[in-house]
Structures are given as C-alpha cells and as structure tokens.
Amino acid sequence: xxxxxxxxxxxxxxxxxxxxxxxxxxxxxxxxxxxxxxxxxxxxxxxxxxxxxxxxxxxxxxxxxxxxxxxxxxxxxxxxxxxxxxxxxxxxxxxxxxxxxxxxxxxxxxxxxxxxxxxxxxxxxxxxxxxxxxxxxxxxxxxxxxxxxxxxxxxxxxxxxxxxxxxxxxxxxxxxxxxxxxxxxxxxxxxxxxxxxxxxxxxxxxxxxxxxxxxxxxxxxxxxxxx
Amino acid sequence: xxxxxxxxxxxxxxxxxxxxxxxxxxxxxxxxxxxxxxxxxxxxxxxxxxxxxxxxxxxxxxxxxxxxxxxxxxxxxxxxxxxxxxxxxxxxxxxxxxxxxxxxxxxxxxxxxxxxxxxxxxxxxxxxxxxxxxxxxxxxxxxxxxxxxxxxxxxxxxxxxxxxxxxxxxxxxxxxxxxxxxxxxxxxxxxxxxxxxxxxxxxxxxxxxxxxxxxxxxxxxxxxxxxxxxxxxxxxxxxxxxxxxxxxxxxxxxxxxxxxxxxxxxxxxxxxxxxxxxxxxxxxxxxxxxxxxxxxxxxxxxxxxxxxxxxxxxxxxxxxxxxxxxxxxxxxxxxxxxxxxxxxxxxxxxxxxxxxxxxxxxxxxxxxxxxxxxxxxxxxxxxxxxxxxxxxxxxxxxxxxxxxxxxxxxxxxxxxxxxxxxxxxxxxxxxxxxxxxxxxxxxxxxxxxxxxxxxxxxxxxxxxxxxxxxxxxxxxxxxxxxxxxxxxxxxxxxxxxxxxxxxxxxxxxxxxxxxxxxxxxxxxxxxxx
Amino acid sequence: xxxxxxxxxxxxxxxxxxxxxxxxxxxxxxxxxxxxxxxxxxxxxxxxxxxxxxxxxxxxxxxxxxxxxxxxxxxxxxxxxxxxxxxxxxxxxxxxxxxxxxxxxxxxxxxxxxxxxxxxxxxxxxxxxxxxxxxxxxxxxx
Numbered sequence: 005x006x007x008x009x010x011x012x013x014x015x016x017x018x019x020x021x022x023x024x025x026x027x028x029x030x031x032x033x034x035x036x037x038x039x040x041x042x043x044x045x046x047x048x049x050x051x052x053x054x055x056x057x058x059x060x061x062x063x064x065x066x067x068x069x070x071x072x073x074x075x076x077x078x079x080x081x082x083x084x085x086x087x088x089x090x091x092x093x094x095x096x097x098x099x100x101x102x103x104x105x106x107x108x109x110x111x112x113x114x115x116x117x118x119x120x121x122x123x124x125x126x127x128x129x130x131x132x133x134x135x136x137x138x139x140x141x142x143x144x145x146x147x148x149x150x151x152x153x154x155x156x157x158x159x160x161x162x163x164x165x166x167x168x169x170x171x172x173x174x175x176x177x178x179x180x181x182x183x184x185x186x187x188x189x190x191x192x193x194x195x196x197x198x199x200x201x202x203x204x205x206x207x208x209x210x211x212x213x214x215x216x217x218x219x220x221x222x223x224x225x226x227x228x229x230x231x
Numbered sequence: 232x233x234x235x236x237x238x239x240x241x242x243x244x245x246x247x248x249x250x251x252x253x254x255x256x257x258x259x260x261x262x263x264x265x266x267x268x269x270x271x272x273x274x275x276x277x278x279x280x281x282x283x284x285x286x287x288x289x290x291x292x293x294x295x296x297x298x299x300x301x302x303x304x305x306x307x308x309x310x311x312x313x314x315x316x317x318x319x320x321x322x323x324x325x326x327x328x329x330x331x332x333x334x335x336x337x338x339x340x341x342x343x344x345x346x347x348x349x350x351x352x353x354x355x356x357x358x359x360x361x362x363x364x365x366x367x368x369x370x371x372x373x374x375x376x377x378x379x380x381x382x383x384x385x386x387x388x389x390x391x392x393x394x395x396x397x398x399x400x401x402x403x404x405x406x407x408x409x410x411x412x413x414x415x416x417x418x419x420x421x422x423x424x425x426x427x428x429x430x431x432x433x434x435x436x437x438x439x440x441x442x443x444x445x446x447x448x449x450x451x452x453x454x455x456x457x458x459x460x461x462x463x464x465x466x467x468x469x470x471x472x473x474x475x476x477x478x479x480x481x482x483x484x485x486x487x488x489x490x491x492x493x494x495x496x497x498x499x500x501x502x503x504x505x506x507x508x509x510x511x512x513x514x515x516x517x518x519x520x521x522x523x524x525x526x527x528x529x530x531x532x533x534x535x536x537x538x539x540x541x542x543x544x545x546x547x548x549x550x551x552x553x554x555x556x557x558x559x560x561x562x563x564x565x566x567x568x569x570x571x572x573x574x575x576x577x578x579x580x581x582x583x584x585x586x587x588x589x590x591x592x593x594x595x596x597x598x599x600x601x602x603x604x605x606x607x608x609x610x611x612x613x614x615x616x617x618x619x620x621x622x623x624x625x626x627x628x629x630x631x632x633x634x635x636x637x638x639x640x641x642x643x644x645x646x647x648x649x650x651x652x653x654x655x656x657x658x659x660x661x662x663x664x665x666x667x668x669x670x671x672x673x674x675x676x677x678x679x680x681x682x683x684x685x686x687x688x689x690x691x692x693x694x695x696x697x698x699x700x701x702x703x704x705x706x707x708x709x710x711x712x713x714x715x716x717x718x719x720x721x722x723x724x725x726x727x728x729x730x731x732x733x734x735x736x737x738x739x740x741x742x743x744x745x746x747x748x749x750x751x752x753x754x755x756x757x758x759x760x
Numbered sequence: 761x762x763x764x765x766x767x768x769x770x771x772x773x774x775x776x777x778x779x780x781x782x783x784x785x786x787x788x789x790x791x792x793x794x795x796x797x798x799x800x801x802x803x804x805x806x807x808x809x810x811x812x813x814x815x816x817x818x819x820x821x822x823x824x825x826x827x828x829x830x831x832x833x834x835x836x837x838x839x840x841x842x843x844x845x846x847x848x849x850x851x852x853x854x855x856x857x858x859x860x861x862x863x864x865x866x867x868x869x870x871x872x873x874x875x876x877x878x879x880x881x882x883x884x885x886x887x888x889x890x891x892x893x894x895x896x897x898x899x900x901x902x
Contacts, residue, residue: 068685096854099847106656106706112533113855238828256783273846288851302827317820324812325804340792347788358794362796378803472794474801534851535862539872541845546876548834558830564848565821566838575846596839598802604831606819609791611826634838647889661840665833 008166010215011077013224031177031184032213034164036201038119040081041135041147045074045111046128053133053153056115060091080138081159084225087108089156107112119161125158136160143200145153162204180208235300236292243289246561250282253568274582277567284561291557312347316613319343320606333376339361347613452605465506466693470499474605477663478596479696482668485602486681486688493684498630502638502686504695505630510617510694512645514701517650522705530707531656537655544662547669569594630686638690640670649695653702660699667695 007118040054050056082095096113099105102120109115109129123132124143134150135141136159141149150157165183167176176202186192196203206214257274291583305313323339330338341359345352366378466477470487485502490499532540549559573593575582630638645667652663671691672681681688785793802815825832856862864870 046818094857096851104657106530107533107851109785110530110533112535235829247839274847302829304827313823316791317816319818320799323799324809324816325798327812329808336796340796343795344789344793347787347791351786351788358789358793362793366800366858378800380805415848467853468797472790474794474798478836478840481833485805485833532870534848534855535866536872537844538848538874542880543840543872543876545834545837545841546880548837550879551833555829555831556883556887559834561882562825562830562832563833563838566835568843570839570842571846573775578825589846592806592808592810594814595805595811595838596836598811599818599839600836601798601802602818602820603822603825605794606815607826609794610819610823612787613791625835646846659844661837665837720794741861 009166010164010218010224011080013166014173014219016098016213028169029166030169030176031166031215032179032208034162034188034206034211034214035183035187036196036203037160037162038121038201039135039137039141039160040077040117040119041123041132041141041144042085042150043118043130043132044115046131047111048114048131048193050133051131053150056133057089057091060089060093060136062138067125076231077159077161078119079223080222081157084157084159085117085150085218087228088157106191112221117159119200120202121200142197151201162214164206172177176208235302238302239292240289242293243285245291246565247282247285249568250280250285252279253278253281269663273567275573276573277564281562281564281568284564287557294676306612309616310611311442313610315346316343316610319346325746328379333363335368336366341507341641370683378738379401383674411416411575427528437654461506465476466503466507466696467500468670470503470689471496472605473608477601477660479664479699481604481661482599482664482692482711483689484554485668486683486685489606489684490686490689495684498634498686499689500633501629504693505635506638506645506690507697509642509650510697511701513643513646514650514653514698516754517698518701518704525654525702525705528651531657532655537658540652540655540658541662544669547673548665551669551672566599569599638687640689641687643692644674645691645694646698649698650702652695654705656706660696663695663699664692667691 008029008031042056044050044056050059068165079095079097086093099176100108101119105118105126107113107121109126112126115133116160117136120135120141120143123130127144132144132147134153135144135147136150136157138151139149141147165179167179183212185208186206193203196216254275257278270315297403319339321343323335326338327335337359338363339359341355344355344358425574459657460543461476465480465482466487468474468476469480469483473488474480475482475484489498490496545563549556570593571582573582574591648667648670649663652666653657653660661725668681668688668691671687674680675687677685798815799812803809822832825835845851847886854860862869863873869872
C-alpha cells in the first residue's frame, strides 16, 4: 500500500522508463486535491502576472520556476504555461515540496508553481499571481484565476492511496470503506480546508474512471508539448 | 600475492575496468529533461573518476621501486573459515523467506557458533534458541516489524504471551509519573538504536502507537526520550562492536572501536554520553536564544550552497586520507557509484540498473555501511580465529578528568558545527558528524592519533550528532519545516497531540526584527519540558 | 526534551559497564550474534532481502578494501552524500543557466568551495612533497 498522486503516476511512465506503467497502479482512494498556483515572494518586484510575463519575454530562460520532481503536475504546469505565454522559462526540479518551498522562501528561485497547501501555509510571505483553477480558490478569494487573466489552464495534484496490481478485491473493499469513513467526517474535511486542501472522497471505482479520463487528457497534453 | 605493490597494481587495473564499464552503462541512459540536465553527466563523471583513479593507482604501483610493505593475507585455514562463514550467511539470507525469520535465526546462530568452536555445543543451542525467541517475541510481536514468518505464520494469535495486555497494564499503573515514561522511552530507544538500520525515525514511527496509549505530555516526553535513546544506542554499538547504529555513528566507529580494542570501551562510552549531554545543552541554549536569527540563515542556503557544502565535506574527507590520496579518491568514486544505481532523484530516469527491477530502488547506504563495518569486521576476526574481539584487558569504566578536559574544545566545536549544519533543511546528520570529526582532526595538534583511539575522535561526532538534532528544531519551530525524516515523524507525533505548526509560522512573521517571537518561545518552552 | 537529555546521561552512565561487557563474550558466540543483528538491521530498512545481499557484498568489499589498505571513510560519506550532491548540482546549473561560476559568486557557496579547494590542494601538495613510499598506503585507519 502506498500513497500516490495524480498526475505524477500518469505522466512519469509516459515520458521515460521508470520501471512501472500507469495501469499497474490500482487506486483505492483519493483524499484531496490541491490546485496549483503561480506565486512569487512578497518582496519580489513583480506585482502582477503581467509583470512576470513581460520580464520573461524580455529575458527568456531567466525566470526560474521551482517544482518538485520532473514530469509531475508542477512540471506540467510550467510547460503548459511556457507554451501559452510563448517564452521559455527554466524549470528547476526539487526532491519534494518542502525543499522547493524552502528554496523559494530563500529567494533562490524567482517563482514557484506551488500546491495550494504549501501556499496557504506561507501566505504571509508570498504573493499569488494566479490560480490554475476553474473558479477562484476559496482560501485566496482575491487572487484571480489564470483563466480570468487569459490563460486557460487548470492544473492540480490529487493525492490518495493505491495498492499493488494483484491485491485481492476484498482487501481493496476493506481499505476503501475505512478511508471513506474517515474522509466523510466533517471535522476531517474542515481540517483539510484549513490546510488549504480541497477535500475529496473518491472511492475505488470513481478513481479508476477519473484516472482514465486524466490519462487521456495528459497523453494529449504531453503530445502537444513535445517539441 | 604478498606484495602491496602487486596488489595495488591488480586493484588499479580492476578498478579501471570498473570505470570503463560504468562509462559504457552511462551511455545507455535515456531520457533528458532539459538541455542542461542530462542525466548522464554524473555517471559519466564518476565513471571517468573511477577509471582515472584505477589507472593512476596501477601506474603508480608499476613504477614504484621502494620499500614494499607486506599485505597480511590469511593462511589457508583462515580462508576456509571465512569461506564457510560467508556461505552460512548466504544460506541464512536465502532460507529466510521460506522458513521464516525465527526458525532460520535459531538455525544460523546455533550452526555458526558450533562451527566456530566445536566445544560449545550447549552455548550454541542456547544462543540459537534464545535468539529465535527474541526475534519472534520482540521484533515480530512487540515491534510488529514485518519479518517473514514462514511456517510460524500459521500460529496466529495463539502465543504464550501478549504484549498488548502487558503494556495496557503498565499504562494503567504508571500514569502518574512522567519521569518513568522518559525512562522507558530511553531504554526502548537505546534498544532500537542498537540495531543498525533502525534509526531514530523508524524507532519513533514504530513506537508511535504505544505513545498514543498514554497521556499527551507523557507521550511527547517519551517520544523525545526514544529519539535521544535511539541516537545514543547507535553510538554504543559503534564503539563496542564496530557496528554503526546509523550513518551518523560511522565516525564514532573509527576511533571508538580502536579505543575499545585497547580496553577503553568504558571511557569511550562515557565520553560519548558526556559529549552528547554537553552538546544537547549547548544546542538548547542556541535554540532558545538564536533561533529567529538562525532561521534566516537556513533560508539563505540554496542549491549552490548545498552543493558547495557537500563538496567541501567530501574533499575534506578525501584529503584526510593521509598519504593515500589516490585510494581515497577511488573509495569516493566507489561510494558515488553505489548510490548512482537506481533512479535519478530529480527526473526519475533509471540508471545503471541493467534491466534488473530490484536495482530500481537503488542501493540503500545503510546496507552499505552495515556490510562495510559490521560484516567485514566479523570476517577479519573470523580469519584470525580471534577468541575475543579485544586483545587487551578491560580497564577503566570512565574517561579520566584529564581526558574530559582535553575534549572540552572538541565538544564545543562539534556542538557548534552540528547545530549550525543541523538547521539546514535536508542536511543529513551523517554529514555533520563526518565534518565535525574531520575538523577536529585538522585542528588537533596530534593529528596522527586519530584513527588509533583518540578520545577527541569520539567526542566530536557524538557532540555533533546531538547538536544536529537541536539545530533541526530551529526551522521546525520557526517555519514548521522539518529538516529530515526523523523530525518529520516527530512533528507528526507532536501534531497528533495538538501542536500546531501553522500557528508557529504565522506568529513568526509578525516579528521581522531579530527579537524572539512568541511562537519560538512557546516552542522552546515545550522542548524544555 | 531536556529532561530526556538528562535522563539519558543518568541512565546510560551506569549502563556503560553493561554494554562494555558485551565485548567480553567470546567471539565464536558474539560473531554470529553480530551478524544476526546486521541481517536484521539490513532487512529492516526496507524489508527487502536485496538489502541483506548488498550488505553481504559490501562485507566482502570492505574486507578487501581493508586488506589492501584503502580508506573506508570516503566511501561511506560519498554514498550518503551523492544524492544531495547531484540534486543540488543539477538545480544550481539550471538556476545559473549552465554557468559554473554560480558556486563562486555567492558568498556562502564561495566560502565552502574555497575550503574544499584548499584542502584538496593541501592534500596533493603533501603527496607530491613527501618522498615516502609512492605506493598509496593509508596510515590513518589500520
């Protein structure tokens, strides 16, 4: 049994030989979703999204955007954004969200595509330029979505639990109902919201459907991004 | 081959070949992320380094015409002993899965002891049975580590002895004493630390369920006691039997074990405890007064600084190899090679795995350390048919006052180094202990005593070890950022008792001047409890 | 936690005698027990038998290295550090757009690099200068 996240497990096998294929992961449950957003430090000279984009256009490659890992949601977001604004950025991968945020807070990279939970935690130190969601994120009501600013992009990381491919169905059922009980509790959901997550409670079958949809979506996106 | 020169030549050639193989394998790596990040770079670099080192050694040995020291290869019976022991060990590993851990343990221990000394049949049988029981009851039942059970798996819950009832009994009887929980925590923690491979983080994770059975404050104290106990247990085995409890105990092995061989294990253990204590105190002082200032320093460390730090650590260690610089470089490249196998941490591309799935996860450095130190030490003793590990009589339970005074400088220096490096997120404790040891070696007027049982060589890593944990609390309290897995687990434990990291970080931002913020004070107060 | 620190000192000092006695156990008994601990330890990292085989392999490697007078400490540190080393290297080069100067332009990084270069240089200097056996012999350990 292991934690997993989408789109990580979809994208990585697509792009290179990582030793597993997406359909080997049997999902049991998804706990929450964390939409991504582009943010800079509060002390940064870029006050709006437009400032950042203009700067990037004048200095291709100079703007560094942090994210955790390669071919993860963060990387994807950066690549898509790059394409939309028509300029190259530099994606700097880190080994996790914590190093990414520490480096960002220390001013070593210009901007991050951060997950909503990290951004919520450091909200006093950062300025969020745009959220990659359909509607405005409840935790940051005055931040416009990227869509509003002309960039139609929705990106997020969903996290949950998965089991290896040959797990018997009875085990999956047990696990699923256990997690469902926890996830449906209102106090648990409240905790999640406070932390900046969007609580979800997707069971085994639902997640499989969702993953199928996402795989199609990402395969298309990945094709579109190949140079 | 008795001659060092010839052996060096052979070794050099072998290593050069190894380097060539690596370079070839590196060219097979696919998958580039960006133009600037080709995942082949480091494997190529290490491959070349190995190749160059090997060639250099071979050439040097070939051209050498001087006094040729002898290598002490074992006699025939020594080889036989080593061979049989290795075979037994391999058998042990192979049978472990089907037959289950307890049974195989019993068989191996009994068999190995009987082989080593035909007369000790009774001892062999007792030890075999004893270890099988310990493995079963302690590790499988109490700690619930998933060792293979083999046929015993069918026994199920019908055991003679149930820990749950016993612990519940303790919980009821002892809820009135926090100190007692700290004691229990320390004992258990030390036991965990004694085992290589189960470090403080695993220890806390394993024992977390037990701590939930007792009141929260006691729980926090117990967790802290486990943490400290585990770190100390690691040094105990490092000194006494040359098995480092975890990576950070490795420098302790170097001088600590030498001291033990000279009969001064007591002194080594004593100075280890004293040094840890001093470092812990200094660390807490630093935490209380300097935390806000230092937290900003932690942020100033970005990727270039980390690289420079690691590079410095590595070059320090190599340059302290005395006159064996080339060999030090080769050793470094072997170490680098071993950790390159597996996935690239950033891109996830598979490297040097030759298509073997097991290698995808990479080689864990703890296995390397266990093998290098524990197993090879046993082999060396086996070859010599040693009756006891220590040749000399045991004398001196504690370090003398003179020795303690001598180590004072080491203790302070290592505390400083440990504390400072500990507050960098992601800096492994192993690094700090090595750097502290090396700095001490450089600073010392008696450079050559290190490695032969210099007591400062034990005080330094131990102090740094403890100070690193204190330093690790700085970003934890200031930003809610754990610097390593052990602290992350500790944080999880703390959070389950209601300690809020968001509260900490939000209060932190209100004091942008260097004054201690309320959160830091409350954080450190709870650490003084 | 400080109480934990104090308790550690108080508790462990008397225990020193007990721990040290372990070494007095005759080696034929102690040896297999140590190996047992090593196997348990190696296995308990990731609960994979593979790790135990690796430990066994490096036991042999370690034995050979010590016989041939190789220093073992750099190997250990290298295997611990390498992941961080590579990660930071890649990240730094990305940030600096491929320029290696980034390690020297910044004060803290530059300081450490200077120390590193100084210690390597000193090591090489000592090697070249000493007319001692040119065959690399390690006199620090064994």
